[in-house]
Amino acid sequence: MTLPLRQPSVHLYAGNQTAEELLAEQELAEQQGAESTQESTLLALQQSYATLISGVGEDLTRPGLVDTPIRAAKALSFLTKGYAQTLEDVTNGAIFPSNNHEMVMVKGIEFFSMCEHHLLPFMGHTHVAYLPEGKVLGLSKMARIVDMYARRLQIQENLTQEIAQAVMDATGARGVAVVMDAQHMCMMMRGVQKQDSSTRSVAMIGQFTTDNQARNEFLRALPASRF
Template sequence: MKEHFARIIEGIGEDLNRPGLVDTPERAAKAFAFLNRGYSETVEQVVNGALFPSDSSEMIMVKDIELYSLCEHHLLPFIGKAHVAYIPTGSVLGLSKVARIVDMFARRLQIQEQLTVQIAESIQEITNASGVGVIIEAQHMCMMMRGVEKQNSVMKTSAMLGSFRNNPSTRMEFLSLLR
């Protein structure tokens, strides 16, 4: 990646021998690998067995999980927060694992719509929950720094599975907990 970043920098007309740019290709390659570290993880590795027996059948929600991702169309960041809820059926997921699942999928080249679905489907599969709801709200640099340059726009996406999709009262409880 280092050589590719060097070619990109030269491609915009910069001099790689300029003192501020001498080590930039290597730093950029390391940063890009870090920002996309989700490719080296699996859901099984992230969860690491942290699924615990529980009699709870009430909604569990983790709110305001910050996320950072790169838009797969422009390689520019989008930054926001995820709200994840599920209704357990015999087992609960370790609290930090919800945030780690969000991070794993966010740290890949993404579109927000797919990120939302990936998180919901993974939580559903891992926990066998009767329902899962995920809402993500994010600001996209590809819309703020270029193109239409709208600084105050926020994109919101949702994925509702099981009882969150089929039961209006479950969906309303989730949405009311977000306020």
């Protein structure tokens, strides 16, 4: 059986275009495609927010609410922008060779996330440590990794684990440890309405699971929860 021939891409036969021009054209087409996907996502969110606002008995034509569906759609897009990011995007190749094998710790990285059960915020601080094995990660990238996973619908335990695994994947470290202290709006504004409780979650990978000295060094260095 003869397979139908695919239509050749016009780029291949575009005559006297340089490789750079072809690449730029392709990038532009991809960018336009991504932009139109973003626009249609925003439109869908906007319509959903209009339904929600009407659903609570409000008047969508009231001056204060006229622009609320699009504003809220943009806000939710921002708060979930982590879905569109990858580890490669956020680390941007900032991995450096190093002979220092001692623990590296970045403490007190604030984060804001959204609980996947109630779509309400939870927020707090993240503390990350790793035991390098020949290479280290740009320090700011730790915070970028935290934000990439926090800007998704999450539960705190999974968020903690995902951050630890990403730091491990990026650094090839001997071990990674992450602690997160957070307060959950779903426990404060509604439900049990407890204003003073906070949650600590821990994720340990590699040497931190067996080396009590490393584990204790990290845990002892942590500041008390600020809540």
